[in-house]
Each structure stands twice: as structure tokens, then as C-alpha cells.
Amino acid sequence: MYQTPLPQEYADLSMEEADARIQAAKKTLGSRLVILGHHYQRDEIIKHADFRGDSYKLAKDANKRPDAEFIVFCGVHFMAESADILTPDHQHVILPNLAAGCSMADMANLFQVRNCWRELERILGVEMSIVPVTYINSAANLKAFVGERGGAVCTSTNAPAAVRWALERGEKVLFFPDQHLGRNTGVKLGYDPDTQMCVWDPFKPMGGNTPEQLKAATFILWKGHCSVHQRFTVEQVEKARREHPGVNVLVHPECPLDVVQHSDYAGSTEYIIHTIEAAPAGSVWAVGTEINLVNRLAQEHPDKTVFCLDPQICPCSTMYRIHPSFLCWVLENLVAGNVVNEIVVPAKVKHFALQALQRMLEVGG
Numbered sequence: 001m002y003q004t005p006l007p008q009e010y011a012d013l014s015m016e017e018a019d020a021r022i023q024a025a026k027k028t029l030g031s032r033l034v035i036l037g038h039h040y041q042r043d044e045i046i047k048h049a050d051f052r053g054d055s056y057k058l059a060k061d062a063n064k065r066p067d068a069e070f071i072v073f074c075g076v077h078f079m080a081e082s083a084d085i086l087t088p089d090h091q092h093v094i095l096p097n098l099a100a101g102c103s104m105a106d107m108a109n110l111f112q113v114r115n116c117w118r119e120l121e122r123i124l125g126v127e128m129s130i131v132p133v134t135y136i137n138s139a140a141n142l143k144a145f146v147g148e149r150g151g152a153v154c155t156s157t158n159a160p161a162a163v164r165w166a167l168e169r170g171e172k173v174l175f176f177p178d179q180h181l182g183r184n185t186g187v188k189l190g191y192d193p194d195t196q197m198c199v200w201d202p203f204k205p206m207g208g209n210t211p212e213q214l215k216a217a218t219f220i221l222w223k224g225h226c227s228v229h230q231r232f233t234v235e236q237v238e239k240a241r242r243e244h245p246g247v248n249v250l251v252h253p254e255c256p257l258d259v260v261q262h263s264d265y266a267g268s269t270e271y272i273i274h275t276i277e278a279a280p281a282g283s284v285w286a287v288g289t290e291i292n293l294v295n296r297l298a299q300e301h302p303d304k305t306v307f308c309l310d311p312q313i314c315p316c317s318t319m320y321r322i323h324p325s326f327l328c329w330v331l332e333n334l335v336a337g338n339v340v341n342e343i344v345v346p347a348k349v350k351h352f353a354l355q356a357l358q359r360m361l362e363v364g365g
Helices: 015-032 055-061 077-086 110-124 140-148 159-167 179-188 211-216 234-243 257-262 269-278 291-300 324-335 347-363
Strands: 033-038 051-053 070-074 092-094 130-135 152-154 172-176 197-200 219-222 248-251 284-288 305-308
Touching (some): 033 055, 033 077, 033 324, 055 347, 070 077, 070 324, 077 092, 077 140, 110 130, 110 211, 130 140, 130 159, 130 179, 140 152, 140 347, 152 159, 152 347, 159 179, 159 347, 179 219, 234 257, 234 284, 248 257, 248 269, 269 291, 284 291
Parallel strands (some): 033 051, 033 070, 070 092, 130 152, 130 172, 172 219, 248 284, 284 305
């Protein structure tokens, strides 16, 4: 989405000035305000969060302050949409920078997914036994598409439980938009990636598959990925093991399958955090996920050695668009009685998207 430029007053703020003004605005707003911060946010943002977590945890945390009038979501657009869907109408959900999107979420749009579904109906028959599952990293209208067709949203925390739930209701799963999470989840559940999975490329007829491949597949995986996690490689894992004998390699399931298979542990952002928190002093950890989180874990656990598998990796570029100046701008507008950058999901979309998100929460994980 387009974000209007900040007023010059805010663009010129130093980090120290922005920090002080954010704290003052928070104090003025008091219980009317709750700030949610995703783990991938920079330290200068996460310090102001009342709750911090991954997408799954924050989806639940959004309901923990029903008295709050304003929910400022320091994350990306799809997260703020989910918060708006899951919270009562009297709460206003605000995204500090509307340009904070998600490249993975943009890899699947409603037009493409509808076309895929029609093609699958043509090839498999209108009575096809397929359940759609969308990763939470997707637009609200795709969550509604899934909800209307009896499917569910999943996160990296509960993807195995959500896929297992889907396969209890159908013979196949259409999983989008992240092929890597879908593939890693299927392998974790015992499915063969070579014979029971195929990839759907929205820019090719039949997704680049034959009718026989689509009929044989249990998992139809959308050709999408996370630009951060796809950077991790087996070579980086091997280098870490050479340079740090006895290192524990811990990666996110958005990484490619071969990276996950060469690691010691793989799991969601919350899993990564809890694993390092519980690790013994003196242990060494090479972590394959977003650099802001890895650096924060290293700072918070000085008794352990924690480093990123890819030393050159950049932060999640869209998360990084939530700058303290933007947070200060939205909070001071709220103090002045102006609601800016509110995220409002249309009622028709919200109805079915809520069904898909509620199934995600019911499935747990």
C-alpha cells in the first residue's frame, strides 16, 4: 500500500527524540493503547511493545486487552489485517507504515488462487477432495477464500496440526503461499516430497504440472517463498559446523528443505526463542532466521554463543519500514484525536476470513 511521506518534523527526528516522544505519547494514552511488536522488528521499536511475538502469538495477544481503544501493530500489513478481523469493532487497528507489506504474501493474489482452484476443479472434478490451507502470511481476501471453502489459516507454529486437520477432511491440501513451509510440514508428517508433492506455478498452465502429477499429489504447494529464509544454504550450515565444532544449527521452517534436513532443530520463531532460552550455558547456536531476532537473542543470552548462519543477511526489508519516526507520528496523532493508518477489513471479507482464523486458533499447535 502507499504511505504518504512523513511530515518533515517527524522525518527529521533523531532516534533519541523519537524515543522520548513515543514514551510520552504512550503515557498520555495509557490503557487506551496497546502496542504489538513482531520479533523481527528493530530494537528501537520492540522496546515499546506491550506484547511481542510471532504471527501466531500476536494473533492471540491482540485479544488480551479488550479495553484498549487502539491497537498499534508493529509488523506488516497482513498481521494488522488479522488483528482487525480477530478484534471487536470498537478497537482500531493501526499500522505505523502502510508500505510495510510482505513479499511472500504478494506472491499469491486472489485472482491467481481462484484460477488455480478452477483449474483443479477442471482436472480433478468439481467433487475434488481438496482442502485449502493458507499461511498467515497472506492477504485477508485469501483467508476469506480459504474460510469459504472449509479450509484454515496456519502459522509456522501450528502448520503440522493445521495440515493434519485438513487431511482429516480431504485427500489433498492446496497450501499457499510458502512452498517451503508446506514442503517441510509435509515431510515432518511423513510424506514424500518427490512423489506426494508438486509445486503450482501461477504463471504456467496447470501450474506447470501434468494432470497425472496433480492427481497423484497429496500436497499442491504454491510457488512462493520468504526472501529472507530462502537465502540460507546447506553450505552455510557446513561452514558453521567446520568453524564451530559442536554447534547446534537451528532454523525456521520457511528455509528450503535441504537446509532444514541438515539442521539439528527447526521450528517457528517462538520455538527458536524458547529453544535458546532453555539451552545450557556455554552452548553454541547457529540460527537461520531474521537478523534482528538473532542479534537480540545473542544480546539477551550472553552466556551462550548465538550467531546468524548468514553473516551478510539483511533485515526483513518490509518489517524495517516500521521506523520509530512512523510510530511516533501515529501515536501523537492518536493523542491529538486523529486516527491515521487504520486497517479496516471489509465486512464481507472479514466474515469468511474470521472462520479461517478461528479454525487456526481451534486447531492450536
